[in-house]
Amino acid sequence: xxxxxxxxxxxxxxxxxxxxxxxxxxxxxxxxxxxxxxxxxxxxxxxxxxxxxxxxxxxxxxxxxxxxxxxxxxxxxxxxxxxxxxxxxxxxxxxxxxxxx
Numbered sequence: 001x002x003x004x005x006x007x008x009x010x011x012x013x014x015x016x017x018x019x020x021x022x023x024x025x026x027x028x029x030x031x032x033x034x035x036x037x038x039x040x041x042x043x044x045x046x047x048x049x050x051x052x053x054x055x056x057x058x059x060x061x062x063x064x065x066x067x068x069x070x071x072x073x074x075x076x077x078x079x080x081x082x083x084x085x086x087x088x089x090x091x092x093x094x095x096x097x098x099x100x101x
Contacts, residue, residue, distance in 0.1 A: 003039070003040045003041075004037060004038070004039055004040075004049075005037070005038045005039075005040065006035050006036070006037050006038075006052075007035065007036050007038060008033060008034070008035055009034050009035065009036040009051075010033075010034040011031070011032070011033055011034070012030065012031070012032040012033075012034065012055070012076060012078075012082075013030065013031045013032070014029070014030065014076065014077035014078070015027065015028070015029055015030075015077050016028055016029075016030055016074060016075045016076045016077050017074075017075045018057070018060070018072045018073065018074050018075070018086075019072065019073045019075065020067070020070055020071075020072050020073070025062060025065060025072075026060040026061050026062055027059070027060065028057040028058065028059060028060040028074070029057065029058045029059040029060075030055060030056070030057050030058075030074060030076070030091070031055050031056055032053050032054070032055030032056075032074075032082065032091060033053065033054055033055055034051060034052075034053050035051065035052045035053070035054070036049075036051050037049040037050045037051070037052070051093070052093050053082065053084065053091065053092070053093045054090075054091070054092070054093075055090070055091045056089050056090055056091060057074070057086070057089050057091060058089060060089075067086050069085070070085070071083050071084070071085060071094045072084060072085070072086055074091065
């Protein structure tokens, strides 16, 4: 039976901005924890599987913008981006990770 292990692999903090469909909506401050799932079959180190993220954004202005159930792109100060859902100021993974250039 496979053994699953979840490990914290990265913390992303800084200033960035969010966009939807290529339209820049607001500058933000972000703090994101990235977790990596590993699956081991018997002996040996686990093989990397799905990544998950959890975090928050702050210092943003989204007056009248309805982002319910919309994927937003969080642009990181490192030049990377994360595609995610927003739940208030909480950030949840929507799949695409590119945390550096």
